[in-house]
Amino acid sequence: MGNPDRVLTWAIRAFLLIFFTYLLFPLVYLILLAFNDSRIPTHENFTFTLKWFGEAWSDERMWDGIQTSLSIGVVVVAISLVLGMGGALLLVRLQIRAKNLIYAILVSPILAPGIVLGISAFIFWQQQMGLNAGWWTAALAQSSFISAYCMLIFIARLQRFDTALEEAGLDLGASPRQVFWKITMPYMRPAMLSAAALAFLQSFENYTTTYFAIGAEQTFTIFIANKVRQGVTPAVNAVAFVIVATTILVAIVIEVRRRRRLKLSAAAARKAELADLAMAQGVAAAAE
DSSP states (O other), X not given: OOOHHHHHHHHHHHXXXXXXXXXXXXXXXXXXXXXXXXXXXXXXXXXXXXXXXXXXXXXXXXXXXXXXXXXXXXXXXXXXXXXXXXXXXXXXXXXXXTHHHXXXXXXXXHHSOHHHHHHHHXXXXXXXXXXXXXXHHHHHHHHHHHHHHHHHHHHHHHTTOOTHHHHHHHHTTOOHHHHIIIIIHHHHHHHHHHHHHHHHHHHHHOOHHHHHHSTTOOOHHHHHHHHHHHHOOHHHHHHHHHHHHHHHHHHHHHHHHHHXXXXXXXXXXXXXXXXXXXXXXXXXXXXX
């Protein structure tokens, strides 16, 4: 009989291979069609071409959609960080019996269907307030639930914060505002970067809420959905290839930089250790 640990190892590897093949094969197939000359996305009679990238590049509606998505994303990040930080500070510092109820209310937008949030924002701003719906109403609708995600990130960070640092700052004569900007905010910076990245990506890829709240305008995701509905061409596949390639490239750059920082930190620690050892040896030699 074989080694049970070896059998388990090979079984896990086989499962992971099947899983990732099942997960990634449609994506690889979609990208492959971007290089086929056929106007209908198909792998039959494959003829290599790059013309679909040129067609996608020259589509002005796509660039307008990207610009709208970027504008919405910037506004959503700004609103979500402020609301999320406020909600996190309230829930972490607040000590009342209704704390769980307030937490449930603040998190509830995450559980609401996107179509409900989009239609609600559209009805409120256009029919009740008399304002024309546009990209800014979509930004407000997205912020209503994306800010809750940011709040959860901030809560996780604040729960590990030592409030004695703030108390020490106040005891030393700093004002509450100075304590917040000099002590709390520097500690929250990693969480803010993570929340900003999450908020922007959530905003950029959002479709349901945006579709019902934006009115006559369209974002990049709405543009892609309309292209698919009207009869997709390999130009959409070309756009998908660029997005996937950019994502992979950014991930590789981030990982390389992370490993380089770890290597430099390890080298600095090793250098300091050698310096301490040399100093100790020098002290011992002098004592002799």
